[in-house]
Amino acid sequence: MTADKADDIVTAAFLVIGDEILSGRTKDKNIGFLADYLTALGIDLSEVRIVPDVQAEIVGAVNALRTKYTYVFTSGGIGPTHDDITAEAVAAAFDVPLNLDPRAVAIMEKHYPPGQFTPARQRMARIPEGADLIENKVSKAPGFRIGNVHVMAGVPAIMQAMMDAVAPTLQTGKKMLSETVAANMPESRIAERLAAIQDAHPETLIGSYPKATDGKFTTQIVIRSRDETILAAAAQDVARAVDDLSG
Template identity: 75%
Template sequence: MTIADNDTPVTAGFLVIGDEILSGRTKDKNIGFLADYLTALGIDLKEVRIVPDEKGEIVDAVNALRRSHTYVFTSGGIGPTHDDITADSIAAAFGVPIDVDPRARAILEGHYPPGELTPARLRMARIPEGADLIENPVSKAPGFRIGNVHVMAGVPMIMQAMMDAIAPTLKTGRKLISRSVDADLPESRLAERIGEIQETYPDTLIGSYPRATDGRFTTQIVIRSRDETLLAEATAAVEAAVADALGRQA
């Protein structure tokens, strides 16, 4: 894993592909996983898009994301069925041909018993020209990497295993660290002060998260920064704001 210049953020976009996600038949579990995974690596997930199994939609989204972010990750649509069109769409986005890749075919031939590598299963060996393979230790059918785009399966177990294979190849930035302050107050009582603190410390990210328990509203404020000194100062300012608000309430 390569560490990038600490002043240069490493960003990512995530493209979730599949009619089943948009229809609600399948509940996505990959977005939250990837957000946590990338944050732990020091990569900022900046954008998530969900598109149907339509070639034009996939091509447009891939091209937009790969131009905007250090990395793009996709999930879904690289299986054996007729509507698994992600690989063809990625090839179209990069303007390269696609065909059965000898490396991928060898992996599938080693996985399936003789005679069971059907034409449908062989579709999973179709890889855009110039792409590198991404290992799939779960079901063997590989994903692939072309340019800054990483193409993975949609099944969470497989996608997560593929991310473990990808991670050592990624450059990473300085990791965000965070602190939280719990306030026994509704969010509205703190919003103005928290906004002022955010303006004072623009190199921090301050989020306010209301909670309700038995009809009582409280707030958790989460402060994030890549600089420990700034984080400590902003956290102290938030704590002081909460204490002041509680004092005025008493």
């Protein structure tokens, strides 16, 4: 299905699932990827949560996020081991059965050699009733979409492939535009002027990001807006403030 282009703001949340993320044993690589990916589509990633492999925590997070945002994306916990419980938790959140899905079974039986579609691997073919499959071109075990929740693998290459499969089905909003102004001064020196500019241009988001090089502080100021004219006006005001304070 072709993405529906809309001027409305489309929002998303990302739910990262797994004890290995919280313990630091695995370093997450999916948050930054998804933020960039959704921004390019015109979807605002508005919240990220990380929860352990505890069913009650996953259910609570899924139910809280799916009522708050246009879309929810999850990663992790749909593998073949006993602690991969995301499918069970999402089925519980939607109060539907979790069963071996004939579509998923057919995909995986075709993928594995005879006798290799073991009971552990069959766990990855369990899909909540009523869900659609998300194609997995890397390792074949599908993700799934139920309601506005998209359940994907935690392995970055697989998660990214699943996002490519999901993207054409998503409604998208008007993209956020940005301009960057470099200030050869510490953040504190320009903070008051930036606050005034933000107040004067309420349809923008202005962020300042300090950097220290050889003991000298500089600041990158990023102005964001969905309206090109408003963005240009705010960026001009920021550039003027930088020039005034530099002089």
